[in-house]
Amino acid sequence: MGLGSRLKSLIGEDLLDDIQHQLKEVATQGLDRHLKIAVTGLSRSGKTVFITSLVHHLLEANQSRSLPFFEVASDQRIISVKDLSSSSDSPFPLRQSVQALGQEPPLWPESTTGLSEVKLAIRYKPSGRLQRLINDSATLYLDIIDYPGEWLLDLPLLHLDFAQWCRKQQQLFSVEPRASLAANWSKAQSDIDWLAPADDDTLAILSSEYTKLLHLLRNQENALSMIQPGRCVLPGELASSTLLQLFPILNPPPDLSQITAGSMYQRLQQRYDDYREQIVKRFYREHFSRFDRQVVLVDCLKALNHGKPCFDDMKLALTEILQSFNYGSSGFLRRLFSPQIDKVLFASSKADHVTANQHHNLDKFLELIIQDAQREMRFEGIDTRCMALASIRSTESAEAVLDGQTISCLKGINKETGETMALFPGEVPVELPTGKDWNSSRFRFLDFAPCKLPQTDLKPTHHIRLDQALEYLTGDMF
Numbered sequence: 501m502g503l504g505s506r507l508k509s510l511i512g513e514d515l516l517d518d519i520q521h522q523l524k525e526v527a528t529q530g531l532d533r534h535l536k537i538a539v540t541g542l543s544r545s546g547k548t549v550f551i552t553s554l555v556h557h558l559l560e561a562n563q564s565r566s567l568p569f570f571e572v573a574s575d576q577r578i579i580s581v582k583d584l585s586s587s588s589d590s591p592f593p594l595r596q597s598v599q600a601l602g603q604e605p606p607l608w609p610e611s612t613t614g615l616s617e618v619k620l621a622i623r624y625k626p627s628g629r630l631q632r633l634i635n636d637s638a639t640l641y642l643d644i645i646d647y648p649g650e651w652l653l654d655l656p657l658l659h660l661d662f663a664q665w666c667r668k669q670q671q672l673f674s675v676e677p678r679a680s681l682a683a684n685w686s687k688a689q690s691d692i693d694w695l696a697p698a699d700d701d702t703l704a705i706l707s708s709e710y711t712k713l714l715h716l717l718r719n720q721e722n723a724l725s726m727i728q729p730g731r732c733v734l735p736g737e738l739a740s741s742t743l744l745q746l747f748p749i750l751n752p753p754p755d756l757s758q759i760t761a762g763s764m765y766q767r768l769q770q771r772y773d774d775y776r777e778q779i780v781k782r783f784y785r786e787h788f789s790r791f792d793r794q795v796v797l798v799d800c801l802k803a804l805n806h807g808k809p810c811f812d813d814m815k816l817a818l819t820e821i822l823q824s825f826n827y828g829s830s831g832f833l834r835r836l837f838s839p840q841i842d843k844v845l846f847a848s849s850k851a852d853h854v855t856a857n858q859h860h861n862l863d864k865f866l867e868l869i870i871q872d873a874q875r876e877m878r879f880e881g882i883d884t885r886c887m888a889l890a891s892i893r894s895t896e897s898a899e900a901v902l903d904g905q906t907i908s909c910l911k912g913i914n915k916e917t918g919e920t921m922a923l924f925p926g927e928v929p930v931e932l933p934t935g936k937d938w939n940s941s942r943f944r945f946l947d948f949a950p951c952k953l954p955q956t957d958l959k960p961t962h963h964i965r966l967d968q969a970l971e972y973l974t975g976d977m978f
C-alpha cells in the first residue's frame with residue numbers, strides 16, 4: 501500500500517484532502533513574492549518612458565515574444581500579468597502613455613509633475629521541479645513608483661543642516677556658469693542683514709527670484725542638474741506654500757551664535773528644517789523605504805551634448821543622490837528608513853540615439869559618471885551592473901558609403917523638426933573628453949520622436965535590452 505493510501509486509511513480521505521489543500525495554500529503563499537523597484541534618475545533621464553515600456557511589455561509577455569532575454573517570458577512560463585495599479589491612491593497613467601505612444605504621430609509622455617504608482621501581479625509557472633510538484637503557479641507582485649526627477653535632488657538635504665547646505669551652495673555658486681547666471685541674485689542678497697528681524701516681503705521677493713534662477717539653470721541651454729530644493733521648481737501640490745519660500749544664504753553672518761529668534765536667518769533656517777521634516781523626510785519614508793532593487797537611469801548623451809559644466813554637474817548630482825542612499829549598514833538612509841536594496845542597475849537610457857557599435861562605449865562612459873557611487877556600493881556587497889538600453893527604440897540602423905567606406909548610420913524622425921533623417925551620430929568616448937573635445941562641438945546627439953509603439957504584438961525590435969534589464973532586476977525571483 502502506498503503512503504497516500506496508508507494515510508487515507510489512518511486519518512480518513514476528507515481530512516487528508518483538507519491537509520493537502522492547506523499545504524498547497526501555504527506552499528503557494530511561500531512562492532508568492534513582492535518586489536519593489538525604485539526607478540531613480542535626474543529629470544528627463546527617461547524614467548516615465550522606461551516604466552511605460554517595461555509595464556507594457558510585461559502585460560503582453562504571455563502573448564508577444566518581445567523579451568527574448570527575460571527567461572521566464574522566453575520559457576513561456578508567464579501565465580498572465582494583471583495591472584493592479586487602480587488599487588493605488590495615485591495610479592500610474594499607463595493607458596494614457598501607451599495610447600500617446602501608439603497614436604499617429606506618436607508622442608512622448610509629458611514631464612512628470614507628481615507621484616504615481618504601478619502595481620503588477622505576474623502569475624507564472626515556477627521553474628524548479630520541487631516547486632512545480634507543490635504548485636503549478638505562483639505570483640510575483642511588482643511595485644514601481646514614478647515621480648519628477650527634480651524631487652530626487654532633495655534627498656541629499658536630509659543629511660545637511662541649513663548652515664551646511666548654505667556652505668555647499670556657496671561653493672556651487674562660485675563656479676561658472678552658475679556664478680555669472682546668478683550674479684544679480686547674489687548681488688540682491690549681499691545687501692541683506694541676516695541678523696535683522698525677519699521681513700517676509702523681502703524673503704518672498706528673494707525666494708521668487710531664486711526660483712526663477714533655478715529654472716534658468718536647468719533650462720535647455722544651461723542643462724544643469726544640481727537644482728535644490730527640488731520642490732521650488734516642481735512644487736506639485738505645494739504650489740504657493742510658504743514652505744517653498746526658501747533659498748540658501750550665500751553671505752551668512754560670520755558668527756552664527758549671534759542668530760536670534762525671529763531674525764531673517766532664523767526664519768529661513770526654520771523653513772529649511774520644516775521643508776526637510778515635512779516634505780523630504782515624509783516623501784522618502786513613504787516611498788523610498790522598503791525598496792529591494794534600484795534602477796538608476798542616466799542620460800549620458802545629454803552630458804556629452806552640453807559640455808563639461810553639464811557633465812560635472814550631472815556627475816555631482818548623481819553622486820550626491822547615490823551617496824545619500826548609502827547602501828551600507830551604517831549608511832544614513834539605512835539608519836533612517838532601512839531600505840534593503842541588494843541590486844542596482846545603472847542604465848544609460850536612450851541608447852537608440854547611437855549606433856549599435858557604440859553601445860559598449862556608452863556602458864563605459866556611464867561608468868565614468870557613476871564610478872564613485874558604484875565603488876561604494878560594491879564595497880558594501882551590492883550587486884551592480886551598467887547597461888545601455890532604450891525603452892522605446894526610435895531609430896533604425898542604416899548604412900551609408902562615405903569615401904568608399906561603409907559606415908553605420910541611424911534613421912529616425914527628428915524630435916524638433918519632425919523630419920525623417922539619416923545621420924551618423926558620432927562616437928561615444930570611453931574616456932573623459934579633454935578641454936579641446938568639449939569645446940569642438942564634437943558631440944551632437946539628436947533627440948528623436950518616438951517610433952509608434954503597438955498596443956499588441958510587441959517585438960524585440962521595439963526596445964534595446966529592456967529584457968536584459970528585467971532579467972537582471974527580477975530574473976532570480978521566478
Ligand SMILES: Nc1nc2c(ncn2[C@@H]2O[C@H](COP(=O)(O)OP(=O)(O)OP(=O)(O)O)[C@@H](O)[C@H]2O)c(=O)[nH]1
Binds near residue numbers: 544
Ligand atoms: N529615443 C529615445 N528617447 C527617449 C527614450 N526614453 C526617453 N526618451 C526621451 O527622453 C525624454 C524624457 O523621458 P521621460 O521618460 O519623460 O523622462 P523622466 O525621467 O520621466 O523625466 P521627468 O518626469 O521630467 O523627471 C522623452 O521625452 C524622450 O524625448 C528612449 O528609449 N528612446
Ligand SMILES: [Mg+2]
Binds near residue numbers: 612646648
Ligand atoms: Mg517622468
